Amino acid sequence: MSLNNIKIVLIETSHSGNIGSAARAMKTMGLSQLCLVSPKKPIDEQAISLAAGATDLLENCQTFSNFNDAVANCQLVIGTSARLRHLQNTLFEPRECAELALQRSLKNKIAIVFGRERIGLTNSELLRCHYHLNIPTNPDYGSLNIAMAVQLVSYELRMAWRTMQKNPQNPPLADYPTAEVLEHFFAHTDRLYTQLGFIRNDSVMLKLRRLYQRAELETAELNLLRGMLTAVEKYTAQK
Numbered sequence: 458m459s460l461n462n463i464k465i466v467l468i469e470t471s472h473s474g475n476i477g478s479a480a481r482a483m484k485t486m487g488l489s490q491l492c493l494v495s496p497k498k499p500i501d502e503q504a505i506s507l508a509a510g511a512t513d514l515l516e517n518c519q520t521f522s523n524f525n526d527a528v529a530n531c532q533l534v535i536g537t538s539a540r541l542r543h544l545q546n547t548l549f550e551p552r553e554c555a556e557l558a559l560q561r562s563l564k565n566k567i568a569i570v571f572g573r574e575r576i577g578l579t580n581s582e583l584l585r586c587h588y589h590l591n592i593p594t595n596p597d598y599g600s601l602n603i604a605m606a607v608q609l610v611s612y613e614l615r616m617a618w619r620t621m622q623k624n625p626q627n628p629p630l631a632d633y634p635t636a637e638v639l640e641h642f643f644a645h646t647d648r649l650y651t652q653l654g655f656i657r658n659d660s661v662m663l664k665l666r667r668l669y670q671r672a673e674l675e676t677a678e679l680n681l682l683r684g685m686l687t688a689v690e691k692y693t694a695q696k
């Protein structure tokens with residue numbers, strides 16, 4: 458049992474030093490999978506210096522051009538946010554998050570996504586996440602440095618991992634679709650119901666996304682919904 462199925466994704470990081478510090482935070486807790494999405498600065502001297510002995514994570518990190526590609530192969534996507542947003546997905550705190558992520562990582566790939574230093578994650582990125590993770594902090598001053606947020610979440614993952622070492626669990630029975638498969642389903646739903654005149658503005662699809670993300674659809678359940686879309690499509694084509 459390892460933490461290798463859990464990746465930490467950093468979106469458009471401005472300061473290369475934060476990438477290095479995040480790598481160090483991860484390695485101290487036994488995490489190794491670092492992904493970057495369009496970093497504003499490449500991995501440079503400062504990143505290497507702040508990574509201290511965790512330069513192997515920087516050498517092995519994967520870089521993507523967008524959020525969707527970075528999480529495409531993950532069955533569970535968790536977005537972190539310092540602020541509570543109006544379009545809130547299921548919200549949890551680091552301990553609960555770590556327990557769920559660890560349990561699901563026995564069979565699935567998990568992404569925990571951290572936002573930009575200044576503006577965090579966009580609403581559209583947060584809508585692509587099954588859960589939102591908020592680290593409870595001082596309500597008057599609650600925004601942590603990104604690498605410190607990575608440290609806290611990684612620590613909870615390590616604690617959950619240690620507990621699981623003592624009480625091993627079976628992998629979950631259900632299969633879950635990857636983020637990429639879910640995105641195809643959302644695009645199909647959007648296309649079909651726009652064509653039928655039911656979807657007339659973006660807010661409908663935002664609400665549907667939230668509903669389906671919250672349900673954490675299993676693969677068999679998703680296939681049922683896809684079958685229903687295809688049946689409606691066939692019926693309307695015959696008319």
Ligand SMILES: C[S@@+](CC[C@H](N)C(=O)[O-])C[C@H]1O[C@@H](n2cnc3c(N)ncnc32)[C@H](O)[C@@H]1O
Binds near residue numbers: 570571573
């Ligand atoms: C400096 S914060 C960005 C602050 C931004 N104004 C916002 O509201 O999200 C950079 C990143 O660190 C993480 N972070 C900082 N404080 C956090 C908290 N209290 N809970 C969860 N994540 C946090 C998030 O990933 C966030 O996108």
